[in-house]
Amino acid sequence: GQNIDQPTEMTATEGAIVQINCTYQTSGFNGLFWYQQHAGEAPTFLSYNVLDGLEEKGRFSSFLSRSKGYSYLLLKELQMKDSASYLCAVSDGDYKLSFGAGTTVTVRA
Amino acid sequence: TAGITQAPTSQILAAGRSMTLRCTQDMRHNAMYWYRQDLGLGLRLIHYSNTAGTTGKGEVPDGYSVSRANTDDFPLTLASAVPSQTSVYFCASSDGKNTGELFFGEGSRLTVL
Numbered sequence: 112g113q114n115i116d117q118p119t120e121m122t123a124t125e126g127a128i129v130q131i132n133c134t135y136q137t138s139g140f141n142g143l144f145w146y147q148q149h150a151g152e153a154p155t156f157l158s159y160n161v162l163d164g165l166e167e168k169g170r171f172s173s174f175l176s177r178s179k180g181y182s183y184l185l186l187k188e189l190q191m192k193d194s195a196s197y198l199c200a201v202s203d204g205d206y207k208l209s210f211g212a213g214t215t216v217t218v219r220a
Numbered sequence: 221t222a223g224i225t226q227a228p229t230s231q232i233l234a235a236g237r238s239m240t241l242r243c244t245q246d247m248r249h250n251a252m253y254w255y256r257q258d259l260g261l262g263l264r265l266i267h268y269s270n271t272a273g274t275t276g277k278g279e280v281p282d283g284y285s286v287s288r289a290n291t292d293d294f295p296l297t298l299a300s301a302v303p304s305q306t307s308v309y310f311c312a313s314s315d316g317k318n319t320g321e322l323f324f325g326e327g328s329r330l331t332v333l
Binding site: 144206 | 251253255260261262263264265268270278279310314316317319320321322323324325326327
């Protein structure tokens with residue numbers, strides 16, 4: 112089975128940086144995903160890590176440590192439109208994704 | 221670009237009635253999935269299909285059935301709905317290779333009374 116933990120809520124100020132942590136314990140591992148989900152909408156893909164290290168994509172970066180079962184998503188230069196839920200998900204090796212409960216990020220002016 | 225289409229968008233259903241949620245994709249993806257999303261629990265896998273003609277059970281399959289007669293369609297059926305099946309249901313697909321990234325439909329909100 113899979114156990115994926117992430118904080119429930121985070122609040123930050125516009126222009127600031129926020130780091131969302133995710134820890135996992137899984138029976139198999141074929142990569143870790145981060146998805147963004149705005150209220151009432153479908154999740155959309157943000158990032159994928161399968162090797163240890165940092166992947167940077169514009170204002171968003173994602174880090175993975177397989178030995179520690181740990182990842183984080185870093186959101187820089189926060190904008191109001193970044194207010195959303197961020198979902199950490201692990202692929203089990205058979206292309207099935209297990210999701211954490213999600214972290215709701217609120218950006219304040 | 222259509223991607224994944226789900227229907228209906230929203231439905232209210234009496235307990236004990238049957239319901240089929242439809243899902244169609246036009247990306248020729250091999251794998252398709254059904255998830256339910258509940259507050260505080262996140263997305264949980266109900267059933268999946270790695271290729272046309274095959275299906276498998278996910279984390280929460282009880283009370284649900286699926287079929288995969290062809291590549292494009294993956295309907296989810298509730299044979300006799302119960303209030304605990306009130307949820308938002310997302311259909312997703314992936315090419316089943318490379319990263320295995322999921323592409324999601326817009327969701328179907330189901331309320332069972």
